[in-house]
Amino acid sequence: MTGKRNRRKQTQSLQERLAAFAENARERARALPPGREREMLLRRAKQNEVTSSLTDWLSAPVSPRRGQS
Numbered sequence: 001m002t003g004k005r006n007r008r009k010q011t012q013s014l015q016e017r018l019a020a021f022a023e024n025a026r027e028r029a030r031a032l033p034p035g036r037e038r039e040m041l042l043r044r045a046k047q048n049e050v051t052s053s054l055t056d057w058l059s060a061p062v063s064p065r066r067g068q069s
Contacts, residue, residue: 014052014055015052015055015056018048018049018051018052018055019048019049019052021044021045021048022044022045022046022048022049022052023045025041025042025044025045025048026041026042026045028041029041029042029045
């Protein structure tokens with residue numbers, strides 16, 4: 001267990017990678033007949049979109065509370 005870790009330099013942001021995966025999964029799902037595989041692709045696409053929006057929300061600057069100065 002002392003092997004070297006495989007590391008990759010990411011060229012796209014997390015949001016870009018999630019959006020690309022979601023778009024790709026939706027395209028592949030359109031080509032499939034209704035069924036389990038299609039539903040799994042659509043579910044993963046939705047999960048990636050939600051993850052992307054949560055990441056955006058969490059990385060947004062914090063604004064001061066109303067009523068406090």
